[in-house]
Amino acid sequence: MDVQPQDQNFHLLPRPSDWFLKFLSFQSDVFHNCIVSVFSFVFSLFSVASESYHRAEEAKASAKAAVQNVPSNIGHGTIVLLKKIFWGFLGAMHVYMVLVAVMVLAALVGIGLVQLCLEEPVHVRETLYFDYTLVNPTAEFCFGPGSRGQGKAQMGVPVGHTFHVSLVLLMPESDFNRRIGVFQLNAELVSSIGKVIVRSSHPCMLQFRSLPIRLGRTFVLGAPLLLGLTSETQKISVDMLNIKEGNPRTKAVRVSLVPRAGTSSLPQLYEAEILIKSELPWTKRLVHNWRWTLYVWTSLYVYIIFLVILMSCFRSVLFPMTATNFDDEVRDAVVVDESRGPQIGAREERNEGVSELIRKWQQSRIKRKAIVLQKAVPETVGSSASTMSVTREETSAVIEEDIGDSESVCSGN
Incomplete structure (x- = not known):
C-alpha cells in the first residue's frame, strides 16, 4: 500500500535526460538569438553602407558629369x-x-x-444792314441755319441761359450827325410763333467835341489822317437787352432807328454790328470752368x-x-518626376527584397525549433497527462515568441 505512492512520485520527478534536453535547447536558443541579432545588425550595417556607397557613387557621377558639362x-x-x-x-x-x-x-x-454734360456759352457777332427805305430803318438778326453764328448759336440760345444783346454803331464825325444830336434805338425779341417777347429803347448820340478840340486833334493826327491810318469816326456801343431764355424760344432780334421827336432826320452809319453773349447757369458754368480737370x-x-x-x-x-509658360513648367515638372521615378522604384524594390529574405529566414527558424521541441517530448507510456500539457504549452509559447521576434525584426528592417 505504501509502495505505490512512492512509485507515483518517482515517475513525476523529471528524468536527467529531460533536464539535459532542456539545457541543450536553452543553450541553442541563446546561441541562435545571438547569431540572429549579430546577423541582423551586420545585415543592417551592410545595407546602410551599400546605400551610402550607391549614393556616393551617384553624387560622384553627377559631379563628374556637371564638371564635364560646364x-x-x-x-x-x-x-x-x-x-x-x-x-x-x-x-x-x-x-x-x-x-x-x-x-x-x-x-x-x-x-x-x-x-455730354458740357454746354458752351453762345457768342454771336454779326453785321446788321438797316433798310433806309423805311420811315424807321430796321435790321433783323435771326437764329437758325441762315445766321453766321457758329455751333449752338445757329440753333438759338439754350433754355436757361441768360443772354445779353448789344449794338455797336460806327458813325462818321460829320456835321450832319452832330446837328442830329440824339436819336433812338429800339430792340425787340421775336419768338418762334411771331410774337414780341420783350422790347427795349435807348437814346444815342455822338460824343461831343468842341471846335478847338477838333482842330487840335486834326493838327496832331494830320499825317495819319492823310495816309489813311486813322479816320474821323466814332464807335458807339449800346447795351440793348438782358433776358433769360425760356419758352417760347427766341427766333430773332429786331433793331430799328427812330429819329428824335419833331424831326425826320436819321443818323449816318458806316457799320452796325450786333453782339449776343450768353451766360451759363451756375452748375453748367462750374462744369465749363473745370472742364479740363473733368477731362483728366x-x-x-x-x-x-x-x-x-x-x-x-x-x-x-x-x-x-x-498660359504657354505655365504649360511648359508643368511639362518640365512631369518629365523630372518621370526621370526620378525609376530610381525611387528601384530603391523600394531593394528594401522589399531585404524584408522578404529576413521573413523567409525567420519562418525556417520557427519550423526548426518546432521540430526540436517535438523530438524532446517523452514518448513513454508512463508519462502523465500533466507533463504532456506542460510540454505543449511550452512549445506554443516558444513558437509565439519566435513569431513576435520575427515580426519585430521585419518591422525594424
Whole structure:
C-alpha cells in the first residue's frame, strides 16, 4: 500500500535526460538569438553602407558629369538668357501697346462723357444792314441755319441761359450827325410763333467835341489822317437787352432807328454790328470752368475700369505668354518626376527584397525549433497527462515568441 505512492512520485520527478534536453535547447536558443541579432545588425550595417556607397557613387557621377558639362551649360545658359531677354522685351512691348491703346480709348470715352454734360456759352457777332427805305430803318438778326453764328448759336440760345444783346454803331464825325444830336434805338425779341417777347429803347448820340478840340486833334493826327491810318469816326456801343431764355424760344432780334421827336432826320452809319453773349447757369458754368480737370479725372477713372475689365475677362490679351509658360513648367515638372521615378522604384524594390529574405529566414527558424521541441517530448507510456500539457504549452509559447521576434525584426528592417 505504501509502495505505490512512492512509485507515483518517482515517475513525476523529471528524468536527467529531460533536464539535459532542456539545457541543450536553452543553450541553442541563446546561441541562435545571438547569431540572429549579430546577423541582423551586420545585415543592417551592410545595407546602410551599400546605400551610402550607391549614393556616393551617384553624387560622384553627377559631379563628374556637371564638371564635364560646364562649358556646354554656360553656352546653353547664355542662349536661354538671351531668349528670355528677347521674349521679355517682346512681352513688354506688347503690354505697352495694349496699355497705350486702352489709354487712348479711355481718353476718348472720358472726353465724350464730359461733352455730354458740357454746354458752351453762345457768342454771336454779326453785321446788321438797316433798310433806309423805311420811315424807321430796321435790321433783323435771326437764329437758325441762315445766321453766321457758329455751333449752338445757329440753333438759338439754350433754355436757361441768360443772354445779353448789344449794338455797336460806327458813325462818321460829320456835321450832319452832330446837328442830329440824339436819336433812338429800339430792340425787340421775336419768338418762334411771331410774337414780341420783350422790347427795349435807348437814346444815342455822338460824343461831343468842341471846335478847338477838333482842330487840335486834326493838327496832331494830320499825317495819319492823310495816309489813311486813322479816320474821323466814332464807335458807339449800346447795351440793348438782358433776358433769360425760356419758352417760347427766341427766333430773332429786331433793331430799328427812330429819329428824335419833331424831326425826320436819321443818323449816318458806316457799320452796325450786333453782339449776343450768353451766360451759363451756375452748375453748367462750374462744369465749363473745370472742364479740363473733368477731362483728366474722367479719363483716369474710365482707364482704371477698362484695366480691371481687361485683367478680369481678357487676361490672355494683356499677357499672352502666361498660359504657354505655365504649360511648359508643368511639362518640365512631369518629365523630372518621370526621370526620378525609376530610381525611387528601384530603391523600394531593394528594401522589399531585404524584408522578404529576413521573413523567409525567420519562418525556417520557427519550423526548426518546432521540430526540436517535438523530438524532446517523452514518448513513454508512463508519462502523465500533466507533463504532456506542460510540454505543449511550452512549445506554443516558444513558437509565439519566435513569431513576435520575427515580426519585430521585419518591422525594424
